[in-house]
Amino acid sequence: MRKNHFNSVHYNTLPNYSDIQVGIDTVHGVKGETHSATLYLETFYKGLDLNRIIPFLKGEYDKKVAAQKKGQEALKVTYVGMSRPTHLLCITMNSDGVTAIDxxxxxxxxxxxIYISEPSLLSPI
Structure with missing residues (x-):
């Protein structure tokens, strides 16, 4: 983690342990860095970014998505963000548009x- 991270939060742990520093940044801001863990938060920019690439998250190649400019951009940004952690990757997605098959x-x-709150469109499987 960068030493002069602008957006960071320090957590005090047990008395004889070091503080834990949690950095908050954009995907573009962490390009080239490596982290122990990453929380990738879905964003809305002309649509839900992770929603566009659901087939790829399931290990499927989607020619239609890969051919679209927005799909290509989402794949590139997602790759950068999801390839930062060495141990843990957590992703948050809006459940709108995510099916039980997904x-x-x-x-x-x-x-x-894991559902953080009751899904609005899905019933638990």
């Missing part, structure tokens, strides 16, 4: 799916 596909690729 959830099954994520789980088949060993993604652990």
């Amino acid at each position: 959830i099954e596909g994520f789980r088949e690729k060993d993604w652990e799916v």
Whole structure:
């Protein structure tokens, strides 16, 4: 982690342990860095970025998405963001547009799916 990280939070742990510094940045801001863990938050820029690349998150190639400019941009940015961690990658996605079949596909690729709040469009599998 960069030493002069602009957006950071320090957590005090147990008395005899060091503080934990959590850096908050954009994907572009962390390009070239490596981290122990990354939380990738889905954003909305002309659409939900992770929603565009659901097939790729399930390990499937989608020619239509790969041919679209927005799809290519989403894939590039997502690759940079998701290739930073060495140990843990967490992804948050809006459930709008995610089907039960998508959830099954994520789980088949060993993604652990956890609902942070009750899904608005999905019933638990």
